[in-house]
Amino acid sequence: MRNRTGVEGFSPWDLNNLQDCFDAILDASRLDKSSEEADEVAQALILAYKNGVRDRDELIRIAAPVKWKDG
Template sequence: MKGRKEVEGFSPWDLDQLQQCFDTVLAARHLAKGSEEAENIASALIIAYQQGVRDRDELVRLAVSAVEK
């Protein structure tokens, strides 16, 4: 994009990994995809991934801890 420093997107592989983590957390906590908690989980996953976390167990742990606060 013109005028923006750097815009980095997710590859299909990245999105698949994030989706798997998201689905894992929602299933474990019996949450609906459209719930506020689900949105918080998705945000936590994206932030952690952007910060370089790639381990699925760690991503799930961070997402769970984000909604437990």
């Protein structure tokens, strides 16, 4: 989606999808939304989405904190 300046942005559907993934990761990993790790999760989600990843499970796998992935 492009805005009036020609810069690509996120649609409401995109934002809902990203928020759902973000919330799922934070709930599962028990991270606080204001933590530095939560910021890193958000950045990873946005980067993956900008690179074309749309599958919810794949977004969560990519953006999950390393220590959560390690168990």
